[in-house]
Amino acid sequence: MRSLNPFSSPKRPQTDNPAAEKLYGAIVAQARLPVFYRDLAVPDTLEGRFLVLSLTLFGVMHRLKQEREVAVGLAQELADRFAADMEIVLRESGVGDLSIPKRMRALATSSAALLQGYEDALVQGDRAIAGVIAEAFSFEPERIEAAVRERLAHYLKVMVGALETQSFSRLSRGQIVFPRPPAGEAPKGD
Secondary structure, rough: OOOOOOOOOOOOOOOOOOOOOOOOHHHHHHHHHHHHHHHHOOOOOOHHHHHHHHHHHHHHHHHHOHHHHHHHHHHHHHHHHHHHHHHHHHOOOOOEEEOHHHHHHHHHHHHHHHHHHHHHHHOOOHHHHHHHHEEEEEOOHOOOOHHHHHHHHHHEEEEEEHHHHHOOOHHHHOOOOOOOOOOOOOOOOO
């Protein structure tokens, strides 16, 4: 894995909630696992890392959604941290200050659409999720093969299932356990 890591900037802003900070740190750590880039062949690019981070963030946000009003604050803090990280990544990649607001609006729109796409596809199964992943990479479809999309889709379902068993009490303290990412053969069927 390359040493460039756009989602672990030391300039990353802190939240006021230590639990949200800890939870977001766990999301980023999970998304940075080498298995995604080495074994699963997700491109180790800004786009590839964004894909894995958004997939992982979605799993946690989906779990928090089950708690309704109780989890709204925590979910918002995670979304704000994600947006702040994306702004830092844009700045570090050379986007000028005057372009940042426009790029952030576009990124927020595409991120929201991607997260909603995962939500809609989750009930339809692996193929639908793999389709959302393909759309996220539509600008360079050759960079993420069908087998990779299928393994990521399967992992998303496994992750959502695993997170559903974890108590909100633990999550609200920033404690989370992610399942191991897949490696090897793509799953057969939905």
